[in-house]
Amino acid sequence: MTSSSDDSSPLPIDRHRLIHASTVLRTGQQAQLLRAVRAGEVQRVRRGVYSPVGADPPLRGADRHLLTAFAAAAQRDHPVFAGYTSALLHGMPAVGAIPSQVTLLGSGASGRIRNGVIELGRRDDTVVETRGGVRLASLADSVLEVGRRSPLVTALAMVDAAIGRRLEGDRRPVCTLDELVAIVERRRPFRGSQRVAAVLARADPATESPLESLSRLRFEEYGFPPPRTQHEIALADGRVARLDFAWPGLGVWGEADGIAKYGGGGQRAATTVIEEKWREDAIRATTGWRCVRWSWQDAWRGAPLARALHAAGVPTSGLPRRR
Structure with a gap:
């Protein structure tokens, strides 16, 4: 996109539709970015990260959550999405309120919450996958973390989708209820285990929506x-x-x-x-x-x-x- 004030080159936008202040600094377009923000052509997503404002309605709900997540990830080395955020990236349905905090996998065993980001501690058995060039926790790990932190209706909708979804041309589920139960039993005791168990006790792979x-x-x-x-x-x-x-x-x-x-x-x-x-x-x-x-x-x-x-x-x- 270009600022309405001059004929400069378009501001650099990455594949997630984000504009990074660090990149703008390298290209010498700081003044152009400032003018675009003042003109309402660009909006701030996080400190140092912006996105263009187009003709479409503003992003809301899950789309806004993911935009914020990619902005947060861009400020980290080798980010790995986890929990609710990675569940969305796996295609799980968003039911109920969308969390304002995004979730990433931390670099160590201890977790923390800072600047709108939940960083989960890494477990020895945490599985990390790459989908479309994005690194994220496995679907099983993701929905179990949702079960630990989210309302029952949110978690159940995601778990039902995870154990009931079928890959194109393949009748096997992406993950199974038995697999989820086995992971929980292997990891016990952990905080939120009773909440997760309540979700799994109600899960039904026959659910279609x-x-x-x-x-x-x-x-x-x-x-x-x-x-x-x-x-x-x-x-x-x-x-x-x-x-x-x-x-x-x-x-x-x-x-x-x-x-x-x-x-x-x-x-x-x-x-x-x-x-x-x-x-x-x-x-x-x-x-x-x-x-x-x-x-x-x-x-x-x-x-x-x-x-x-x-x-x-x-x-x-x-x-x-x-x-």
Whole structure:
């Protein structure tokens, strides 16, 4: 990019869309950077690190977290991302509040928190990988650290995704629940082990979306009986329908309808809605069960999901249990 004040060469931008004051100093463009900041063309990310402000809306949430993480890493020699930050880089879903602090792997056994960066102490069995030229902790190490520090819903969504994701052309999960449990048992005792155990006790490799992870927590919170997940029904035409959740003894099944399921609208979304209606009719004709559908907002708020299940005849064991 260039400053609107002169015809100088573009400011040097790295592959993470960052401008480093040290590089600008070497190229003699300090005045140009200052003018760009004053003009609102460039924003400060961290001390000595900036990013261009384009026509797109400002980065938020996970994208902003990663931009900050790359800025922090640029100020260190041989950085290794870890914890929540590396889980995002592994493609894990971000559910709930995004941490303001980024996480890197420290150089020694002791950890610390300084200037918005959590530096984790290195363990003897810590696995470091390289993905796209970026060094980061393994997926297993990353999600276990999330389980140690993050809210239950955040950690469960990531663990479910980690043990349920499939590599393209390969039916094996990226990591397994047994692998995660084995790592925890090998490392015990450690601070936060009970929090991690609580996440792993609820993890389900059959889960296909963060909404399903959130929904299972709501079932538990409101005292609903645990459903069968990804329950298969043989339809009259020979097809097999897989249900997100099912309570066969109660004659009820549930569908967690995330907005991404319907694309961005238009003809494709309309076709999907029609296909879902045909599928629901076929399941009902085969089983006679009642269908309950809910959105992300219903599950996040909790009460709307609970009311819908109550109305369908799914009982609870008592008052909601808040965590």
